[in-house]
Amino acid sequence: MEVQGHRIHYVDEGADGGKPTVILLHGNPTWSFLYREIIPRISHVCRAVAPDYLGFGLSDKPRDERWYTLQNHIQAMTRFINGMGLSRVILVVQDWGGPIGLSYALKYPDKVAGMLIMNTWAWPEPSEFHASVMPWRMLHAPLVGAHFFLRRNALVERGLYLSTVRNRERLRKGAVLNGYRLPFSSPLSRIGMLAFTRNIPLRPGDLNWERMKGIKEGLRALPFPCRLLWGERDIVFPSSNAYLFQKLIPDCSPPSMIPDGGHFIQEDAPKEIAGEILALLGQT
Amino acid sequence: MAVEWITREEADWVGTQEERVLIEQSLGHYPEFNAFLRRELERAEGGLFFRGASGMVYRVGPVAEEPGGLSGIEICLRSAGGDGRTISGDGIDRDIWAFLEWAIQNVGGEWTLEALQKVGAIYRIPGAPERV
Numbered sequence: 071m072e073v074q075g076h077r078i079h080y081v082d083e084g085a086d087g088g089k090p091t092v093i094l095l096h097g098n099p100t101w102s103f104l105y106r107e108i109i110p111r112i113s114h115v116c117r118a119v120a121p122d123y124l125g126f127g128l129s130d131k132p133r134d135e136r137w138y139t140l141q142n143h144i145q146a147m148t149r150f151i152n153g154m155g156l157s158r159v160i161l162v163v164q165d166w167g168g169p170i171g172l173s174y175a176l177k178y179p180d181k182v183a184g185m186l187i188m189n190t191w192a193w194p195e196p197s198e199f200h201a202s203v204m205p206w207r208m209l210h211a212p213l214v215g216a217h218f219f220l221r222r223n224a225l226v227e228r229g230l231y232l233s234t235v236r237n238r239e240r241l242r243k244g245a246v247l248n249g250y251r252l253p254f255s256s257p258l259s260r261i262g263m264l265a266f267t268r269n270i271p272l273r274p275g276d277l278n279w280e281r282m283k284g285i286k287e288g289l290r291a292l293p294f295p296c297r298l299l300w301g302e303r304d305i306v307f308p309s310s311n312a313y314l315f316q317k318l319i320p321d322c323s324p325p326s327m328i329p330d331g332g333h334f335i336q337e338d339a340p341k342e343i344a345g346e347i348l349a350l351l352g353q354t
Numbered sequence: 355m356a357v358e359w360i361t362r363e364e365a366d367w368v369g370t371q372e373e374r375v376l377i378e379q380s381l382g383h384y385p386e387f388n389a390f391l392r393r394e395l396e397r398a399e400g401g402l403f404f405r406g407a408s409g410m411v412y413r414v415g416p417v418a419e420e421p422g423g424l425s426g427i428e429i430c431l432r433s434a435g436g437d438g439r440t441i442s443g444d445g446i447d448r449d450i451w452a453f454l455e456w457a458i459q460n461v462g463g464e465w466t467l468e469a470l471q472k473v474g475a476i477y478r479i480p481g482a483p484e485r486v
Contacts, residue, residue: 136379204472205469211384212387212388213376213454216376222479224477227477232476257377268380268383
């Protein structure tokens with residue numbers, strides 16, 4: 071689909087059998103490939119759509135880092151979802167999919183039948199991991215970030231492995247790692263990946279501080295059911311995030327915790343995630 | 355691993371063909387980096403040149419300038435061009451690593467060499483110590 075002059079690639083499986091369409095949103099540095107083991111487990115009962123953000127997967131990749139603001143990602147995904155002409159959706163979100171998906175849900179609450187929220191955040195205060203120089207802020211510091219992300223593709227080559235638990239060995243080498251490498255074959259193709267890291271607010275006044283504050287405030291008014299699933303060994307977003315979501319969102323089940331799940335929970339627990347989505351479809 | 359700073363004339367002697375090996379488009383998100391690099395480039399009158407441990411020579415310079423500071427920095431490999439040399443990616447990575455160590459040590463504050471080396475070790479970056 072073309073959005074704002076750029077092409078967005080998406081996976082589209084299953085059929086609209088009277089159920090809401092499930093929109094599966096990825097984070098950094100992944101793409102719709104992240105949902106490859108979940109889609110076949112749900113597409114017999116619903117339509118499942120997994121888009122790639124601009125700068126990721128098989129979507130177009132603007133070459134100017136300044137394009138890659140959270141605002142632009144939200145706008146692009148909003149136009150994409152609305153452009154699909156769907157009457158009701160279920161949003162499945164993880165990592166940056168959280169702020170992006172929640173922004174859509176806050177603007178179009180009547181279109182959202184439910185959400186599954188996984189290993190993400192929706193407030194301005196950074197996690198301890200995001201606030202620390204070692205390793206996170208050093209990783210994307212000026213010049214250092216350009217080398218680690220653009221030249222060395224470090225977040226794909228090593229970061230995925232470090233942030234997965236149950237199935238981490240397949241992120242060390244082989245076909246699955248190659249699947250994550252595929253969209254990022256050149257330094258300039260990786261600009262979106264680096265830019266995402268620099269969109270994380272750390273203190274008031276930072277880019278996106280007020281935006282994330284607005285998302286947090288909006289959680290209390292979400293009018294649809296939410297479910298939570300969390301990789302307990304996520305070094306980026308601790309389990310306490312899950313409990314905070316449960317506290318803030320009015321209609322939210324207790325989180326389903328995955329003891330051997332990491333940040334890229336889709337790699338560790340696809341069967342459990344599919345189960346949560348099917349449960350949510352049953353509620354709608 | 356130290357960075358060997360050379361003059362523009364010494365760099366020109368190697369050659370004036372350039373191939374960009376690193377670009378940092380966004381210095382703005384940590385202003386202390388911007389301030390440091392702007393100072394160094396002003397001192398070097400617009401062009402910093404170094405020879406890496408590989409023997410290859412590089413120019414560090416602004417990508418563009420905006421009012422109030424640099425917008426970006428590039429590192430370009432210098433050569434005579436057309437000499438048929440195969441440029442080792444690993445050699446370039448190690449040379450860039452040495453430059454990063456210099457930069458981090460000089461930016462200072464919360465940005466420490468130890469932190470850079472630890473992150474480099476975690477992500478297995480050529481030139482970084484294997485364990486810190």
